[in-house]
Amino acid sequence: MKLVVSGATAAAGPLATGQRYIWRAVERLAPQDQHMNLRAVLPVPPGVEVHTVLGVLTSAVSRCEALRTTYEYAESGEPRQVVHGDGVLPVTVATAGPGEARQIAEKLSRELAGTSFDRFGAWPLRLGLVQGDAEGLYVVLVLAHLATDGGGVAALSEVLRTSWQRPAHADAVLSLIRQPLAQAEFERSAEGIALHDRALKHWRQTLTKFPAVPSRPRLTPHEPRFLRGEFTSPCLARAATLLAARSGVSAQFVLLAATALALTARSGGDRCGITVISSNRHRPELKNAVLHLAQRVPVVLSLRHGSFDDLAKHACAVTLNASRYGLYPPERIRDLVREIRESRTDEIDSETTFNGMSRTMGHQPASEQDPGGERSWAELREAGSFSWTNRNDNEPDGLRFVDFFAPDRLRMYADTRLVSAQQIEAFGTEVESILVDAVEGRHPRP
Incomplete structure (x- = not known):
């Protein structure tokens, strides 16, 4: 099974500050950074068909540029993000017996999270789908920490949970979020620079008071x-x-x-x-x-x-x-x-x-x-x-x-x-x- 994305936004540019923050940790640990991978297991209500689930996931990946991003080094030596407009993500499928779907989904999430992502050549998302009987489906998400943080996983998970039975909801909510390249652009604006300056002032004042x-x-x-x-x-x-x-x-x-x-x-x-x-x-x-x-x-x-x-x-x-x-x-x-x-x-x-x-x-x-x-x-x-x-x-x-x-x-x-x-x-x-x-x-x- 696979998820196909086509015609989405394609662009490239510098990293935002939050991305630069996590980049240093990943760069230091790679390729042994798999313990930093983020994962979520999401139940799908009984009666929702597989094709509907794939449609919601496709909308989410199409709307979220971070899920379609690889990285490269610019001539300056600084990391740069490349957002891809087209691509294919494999979906690992597992079948569970009665009462086993959640357990199988958790096991699959650990397996998918067990290896490091290739940040230069692969999208930072792995997908799984567990098919049970009366329990319905479970969707497994594994994301590279470069793509997002715990708050981002929680936000994406909540959007997906509320979209299985309302597929248009995911597209409507995710169309309003700020994308990584837009965040990097904001941080180069006068407002963004002032925000950074206030943060540095706080660090200076607080560290001076550290016991x-x-x-x-x-x-x-x-x-x-x-x-x-x-x-x-x-x-x-x-x-x-x-x-x-x-x-x-x-x-x-x-x-x-x-x-x-x-x-x-x-x-x-x-x-x-x-x-x-x-x-x-x-x-x-x-x-x-x-x-x-x-x-x-x-x-x-x-x-x-x-x-x-x-x-x-x-x-x-x-x-x-x-x-x-x-x-x-x-x-x-x-x-x-x-x-x-x-x-x-x-x-x-x-x-x-x-x-x-x-x-x-x-x-x-x-x-x-x-x-x-x-x-x-x-x-x-x-x-x-x-x-x-x-x-x-x-x-x-x-x-x-x-x-x-x-x-x-x-x-x-x-x-x-x-x-x-x-x-x-x-x-x-x-x-x-x-x-x-x-x-x-x-x-x-x-």
Whole structure:
């Protein structure tokens, strides 16, 4: 089975800032960047025919230039995007027995995401279709991270879900989104340049206020040097859900507050300097855009609050304010960070990043319907598990990335010259303990 696109817009030009941000990571890791691939599994209501599904997908690919883009280097050496107007995408088809369609679709999504994309020669999208019996169809999407971010996957998934029974809906919604080349053009305008300048000002002011971190001894690195581990726990999901409801903020900010406390637990500091991933989808034309927009922004969190709920509210307010400054030329920020670090006599940590946006990427928590049920906190904690998910030698010095793929799944990706494998493995249970203590009224930093 295949999807054929013809007569769509064809063009070429420079990358937008969000694309340049993710380009550096992909370039550093390729061709071992498959762990960055994004995936989604979408149910199709019973009664919707395969040809209708293919028609909706064809409309989406035709409307979203990022899904028809390959890359090349310009004579200047800078990367350049090439949007293709015609092409064919294969659709991998699988058949499932009764009650197996969702499971088969998840398996197919992992298989399709298991290899790196050729960013110079192939479109950044892989498609699958699982045909069941009474369950209907499942569509599998796998996208290269260069094409979009978690917010883009969530937006595209929602458009498709609402279009299976209204095929014209996808075309109507996606005709209004901003395309990558148009975003790059906007960023070269006076308004775009002013936006970048405000972002740089925020970075400068915030990094200047970053608290000093204790001198960190260089450890004997693991081989390979950079490790990523995943901690899965229904306890995380239940505690984060309860605290979000109690404090009146989303679980993202509850998890950020707990992460800040865990990161500073050993030093006992009363402030945490950290960068957070901003979706940069505040403008109407970017809300449903399928392109990479997310970038990190720095924040300083004060950890001295009367209750954990107050800390979560503080994390929400500070992060939402910082998110206004999330679009910027990444190369200028690298120069600025270097300048700030050289101007200070103490050491700051500008590499630790929190990503709560991954929860919008279609990853479903194991405990989504019942995050804990009637089990006790002790029973929930016993149900937690840890596994290593990635190892490589090609990340930036000092990397420490805390990523929540769902309320019950925390990943830490770190440089073992600074963070030992044992510390990576223990981090999830440390966050878990902070959350349980908060639910029961014990605040670790009164």
